[in-house]
Amino acid sequence: MAVVIGDIALVFVTATLLGAAARKCGQPAVVGQIIAGILLGPSLLGRLPGHLDGRLFPSDALPYLTMLSQVAIVVFMFSVGYELELGAIRGHGRVVPLLALGALLVPMALGMACVLLLHPEFADLGMRGHGRSFLLFMGVATSITALPVLAAIVRERGLARTTAGVVATAAAGIMDALAWLVLAAALIGSGRTGRFPLPVTILLVSGFVVVMLVVVRPALAWWTDRGRSVLSSPAPVAFALAMGSAWVTASLGLHPVFGAFLAGLAMHGGKRAPDADVLRAMDQVGSLLLPLFFVVTGLSLNIGAVHGKALLLLGIVVVVACAGKLVPSYGISRLCGLPPRESATVAALMNTRCLTELIALNVGLADGIIGRRLFTVLVLMALITTFATWPLLSFIRPAREPEAAVQEYVA
Numbered sequence: 001m002a003v004v005i006g007d008i009a010l011v012f013v014t015a016t017l018l019g020a021a022a023r024k025c026g027q028p029a030v031v032g033q034i035i036a037g038i039l040l041g042p043s044l045l046g047r048l049p050g051h052l053d054g055r056l057f058p059s060d061a062l063p064y065l066t067m068l069s070q071v072a073i074v075v076f077m078f079s080v081g082y083e084l085e086l087g088a089i090r091g092h093g094r095v096v097p098l099l100a101l102g103a104l105l106v107p108m109a110l111g112m113a114c115v116l117l118l119h120p121e122f123a124d125l126g127m128r129g130h131g132r133s134f135l136l137f138m139g140v141a142t143s144i145t146a147l148p149v150l151a152a153i154v155r156e157r158g159l160a161r162t163t164a165g166v167v168a169t170a171a172a173g174i175m176d177a178l179a180w181l182v183l184a185a186a187l188i189g190s191g192r193t194g195r196f197p198l199p200v201t202i203l204l205v206s207g208f209v210v211v212m213l214v215v216v217r218p219a220l221a222w223w224t225d226r227g228r229s230v231l232s233s234p235a236p237v238a239f240a241l242a243m244g245s246a247w248v249t250a251s252l253g254l255h256p257v258f259g260a261f262l263a264g265l266a267m268h269g270g271k272r273a274p275d276a277d278v279l280r281a282m283d284q285v286g287s288l289l290l291p292l293f294f295v296v297t298g299l300s301l302n303i304g305a306v307h308g309k310a311l312l313l314l315g316i317v318v319v320v321a322c323a324g325k326l327v328p329s330y331g332i333s334r335l336c337g338l339p340p341r342e343s344a345t346v347a348a349l350m351n352t353r354c355l356t357e358l359i360a361l362n363v364g365l366a367d368g369i370i371g372r373r374l375f376t377v378l379v380l381m382a383l384i385t386t387f388a389t390w391p392l393l394s395f396i397r398p399a400r401e402p403e404a405a406v407q408e409y410v411a
Contacts, residue, residue: 004064007057008292014040015291026390028152030290030355034383037294043303057299069296071243072289073359074260078242079282080147080356081264082274084173095167095336100174102332103350104143107324108182111142114320121313126371136186137369141378142321144179146356147172149386150349157393163338164345172350177265183360184258187367204252209262212245217266235281238267242282255363290355297358300365301376314377318384325351325385341396348392357382 015033022032039045045053057065112135115122127134150172159165188201220241241263249259268274306314329350333343361378364370370378 003058004061007061007065007295008068010056011036011040011291011295015294026394027387028149028156028354030149030152031383031386033291034294034297034354034358036291037296037298038301038303039298040295041298041301043298043301046302047304053299057295062296062299065292066296068289069293070256072286072293073362074242074246074256075239075282076148076286076290076355077257077260077359078238078264078267079279079286080176081261082238082268082278082282084147084177084265084268095333095338096170097174098336099167099329099332099346099350100171100178102328103145103171103325104175104178106328107143107321108139110320110324111138111140111317112136114138114142114316118313118316121309122374125310125313125377126374133186134369136182137364140179140183140186140360141357141364141381142317142324143175144353144357144360145172145175145325145350146352146354146386147176148356149354150352153349153352153389153393157397159345159349162342162345164342164349167333167338168346168349171346176356179360180258180261183363184254186369187254187363201253205249205254208248208252212262212266216241220267233277233281234275235278238263238278238282239285241267255366257359257363293362294358297362297379300362300372301379302372303376303380305373306376306380310373310377314380317377317381321353321381321385322351322388344396345393348389348396351385351392352389353382354386 014036018032018036018039019029020032022035023029040053040056042053045056115127115135115138119127122134122138147169151169154160154165154169157165184205188205242260245259245263245266246256247259249262250256267278326347329347330343333346334340338346358379361370361375361382365372365375
């Protein structure tokens, strides 16, 4: 137990320092925290004399760190679902739904085509899932946009009230919801979804979704309308709902993150802004524990193993992922009437992956769809595309601009 406590202290100190360094370099703090997780794993410490990664993070400490990291992503995914505002598509004509579909389906199709064309290379690096499941998983891996990281960049760049910032944020929210549905379909069809046969699993999962959205969601809306007469804060209810829903989906054979995301959608209700107390409490818990998730992820990475065919595949996947995001995002934005610079800004923002991508990749690794080498390649793809966002925005918009009024575009 002493080792676990010491590991937690080491992780928090390293993540805090590198998070601050990332901000100094113009990147979101989460990028520095991810790098901290990679450096504490075999990619750096494992190459130093004495096998420091194994000494600092022994096998008997990993279950505790993994458990805390799972709590972190459950809380985080609840917050993603809770903050998701699908009503944001109103007031922007067809640009938001068209952008969301185009920037999701095009890279998804390109990712699947890449698998079909380079099947032997993917197999060599750790393609372990069934054909259809792996195709869907790779489609998600190349098409995800990290809404939380995108939102942080939008705030830090002063784009929160610009047309590009609002459109990109709203479209990313829709894409998040659709991408998690596709990933759930990939896991259900992987043959690793638990003790129930596939038709029974689909039926049970569908029933749970209906109960959460048709029964639990209005019940929570009614409860919150009563004010604070019952509890001083709804935050404990939100935490219990996230954990309970995550437990249900895990019991049904899906990853706990799906239940947490669904709990956030149910808690929001869609009729009002998210409760500030709930957001504050869940964000604090998530921010505190997420560095542990990055370290557990980093312990599964070995960047030194990316060479030869793996390095070539990394380059191909990066090109496919970037082209699949940038080209349709810019083209759709222009077709819907956005000016060239606003369209280019939207395209750059939509290419942000990072945190949400890491969660999806960990789900694939845990469920046996991909192996560790392919996991490393895809994590590096997520980091490279996210690192490129800030310099690309600086090229498109050299100076940090004051917030401007959002214009309405109707295609």
